[in-house]
Amino acid sequence: MSKNRHPLFMPLILVGGLIFGFGLGFSHMARPEVVLNFLQFDDLGLPFVMFGAAIVTGIAFVVMPRLRDTAPLTGDIYERRLKSFDKNVLIGGGIFGVGWGLSGICPGAAYASLGVGNITILWALAGMFLGAYIQGYWRSHDADAGAAAARAD
Template identity: 65%
Template structure:
């Protein structure tokens, strides 16, 4: 089966998976930034239980899937471990993400769910996330082109 033949089913499963994710965030109250800020200020530990529950379900699913199948059912790709170096970019990016999360109380998944429960002012935070990601991509492209120009001059 080719990649294009798998794609419609793959996208359908992604969308269907997003429904309980968004519903769960909304019903647990985690789509409200004030709840996240209360967690970050050690006043409400509900987020810990929501994230813990999600980690347990994900861990069981990954263990069963990788133990039962040698390839991913929807993409037919071999299960591999994605390794990434713990470098400066991970530390800097994580720090910037954490500062943004702490200041706004908005995490990307919860922000989209928050729009779903009628918190439309959160769209400012979503726009900020897109602008931040765009600025980082633009900065990386400019930096890469400068590096290429310097390498060509040598």
């Protein structure tokens, strides 16, 4: 990541988050009952919202590198960052899916849900933070154990 960020980088991140949150609230995707209705195939509005966002993002990923060599706010070169598909991705995706299915909310929509007055979503947010903390602790513990084993050899 580039250290020479444009001074408007952080304010524009905030504006982008506000637009994202407003969009989630406006489309009712910040309401867990709407997401749960989608997961039960009762309301298929969610795929239209997701596909609309995916189309806009896909176009931006194709067009922007042709217009500019670097990202305008960070100066970073446009490139694909591929993550290997391993057991951590599979386990993390499974946990995310189960949490999404049980609560009807994902992390981005959870904050937007607070904005539409859903105070009980604080329980889901607390669970997300606790899960992230446990995962970080577990990964750092595994890294420490791997470093200790390497030193022992």
